[in-house]
Amino acid sequence: MLPEPIKIFSEIFSKLPSIGPRQAQRLAYQIIGLGKARIKELADSIDALSDVKTCQNCFSIHFSGPTNENLCSICRDPKRLKNIIAIVEKETDLISLEKTRKYNGKYLVIGDLQKTGSLESEQKLRLGVLKKLIQKELGGKADEIIIATNPNTYGDLNASMLTNELKDFTKKITRLGRGIPTGGEIEFADEETLGSALERRI
Amino acid sequence: MLPEPIKIFSEIFSKLPSIGPRQAQRLAYQIIGLGKARIKELADSIDALSDVKTCQNCFSIHFSGPTNENLCSICRDPKRLKNIIAIVEKETDLISLEKTRKYNGKYLVIGDLQKTGSLESEQKLRLGVLKKLIQKELGGKADEIIIATNPNTYGDLNASMLTNELKDFTKKITRLGRGIPTGGEIEFADEETLGSALERRI
Known part of the structure; x- marks a missing residue:
């Protein structure tokens, strides 16, 4: 039912201790609403967390x-x-x-x-x-x-x-x-x- | 005070309607705790949301x-x-x-x-x-x-x-x-x- 990228995002994200499956799904749609450029920015900001x-x-x-x-x-x-x-x-x-x-x-x-x-x-x-x-x-x-x-x-x-x-x-x-x-x-x-x-x- | 990548992540992430600044910060530390490989996976899953x-x-x-x-x-x-x-x-x-x-x-x-x-x-x-x-x-x-x-x-x-x-x-x-x-x-x-x-x- 859920589009594949949203399913994958929700599965990965809801494994974080402070995010439940429902919130992960809502987040996915909110992120999609940001548009391509800001989605990229968000993904990069997560990538950069590896550098700490x-x-x-x-x-x-x-x-x-x-x-x-x-x-x-x-x-x-x-x-x-x-x-x-x-x-x-x-x-x-x-x-x-x-x-x-x-x-x-x-x-x-x-x-x-x-x-x-x-x-x-x-x-x-x-x-x-x-x-x-x-x-x-x-x-x-x-x-x-x-x-x-x-x-x-x-x-x-x-x-x-x-x-x-x-x-x-x-x-x-x-x-x-x-x-x-x-x-x-x-x-x-x-x-x-x-x-x-x-x-x-x- | 906050490490730069965590600050950037928190700023971007707390702009989403369902995430507050405190939760964004906690999320950053939880994501860091996942380790390099799973951080990459998470960032990619966000990137893929552009494809919908x-x-x-x-x-x-x-x-x-x-x-x-x-x-x-x-x-x-x-x-x-x-x-x-x-x-x-x-x-x-x-x-x-x-x-x-x-x-x-x-x-x-x-x-x-x-x-x-x-x-x-x-x-x-x-x-x-x-x-x-x-x-x-x-x-x-x-x-x-x-x-x-x-x-x-x-x-x-x-x-x-x-x-x-x-x-x-x-x-x-x-x-x-x-x-x-x-x-x-x-x-x-x-x-x-x-x-x-x-x-x-x-």
Whole structure:
């Protein structure tokens, strides 16, 4: 029933976690409505997403253009404090924290944590990189590690798992202050709430 | 702050009516997570959306592959009744009606109607094509025109506007039976409800 290109687009696109099959189909028609030139622009913008890199220290996604830089701009910035590290699940959480302009430390993007409180192999690898960096650059102990998981049941579970993993590598472990409504998600908090949560971290 | 390719993608993508800036950004990261090969696949699937065509009779979107066919499969199908025409706003409404398997007439996709009860020039053109077809192929009058606009305030307003436009070109004008909850949208009705709304049209 559906024209072939729309079917193919919808199948591929609805595999993305935030897009359902109905939305994928509606999107297809909206994209078609843009006309040839803007469809090309859209396709190219997706193609260009291949060009981003993962920072080899904090695993955030960055784009360094033609230069061959393996570190993101935060990890390269000499003004950022090396001895405070915030662990976030998602890139978008990092961006939300940066927007508050109240944090001047580094990050580790660990990736979406499971609901079972255990780590995937990629996440173990990322924690391993952090531990090695702490040993090499901070003499074995960071001043503070902020575990910035969501303030809900699974976030709490994963925070205590991460606390166990990291307690020997830092003088202090904190979490974001509960200025954020419990049950909510970091990504959707406004900048002010998130800013005071950073200031009153527990 | 955002890596350049993500910024560009988000800007272009968030212009689509069903995608907000936050979702566009989240999508970018999800797409990056797919890896180079599947990113390419996704971009190609968008590129291929340029290959669809608009049916010159009913204005639905179709894909005829390498052949140079100007009519969609419904307009080409000799088993579909020519003298019953359903007017839908969107392609997705047409698909919902087709899925009920209870309709065997033709369509006119008129495009999203305004809330003012007036027609855009493209919509006037499409109605003109329908009127000419009725004159040429049905001797001046269709047996029935089903005005399948949404059963809400704007849909009602536009239905009476379309009724005025078309009353001289058909023996009967109907709308979908109000089996669909008033205030709802055709696109989200389940197949059964929509099927009985077709059977009990008023």
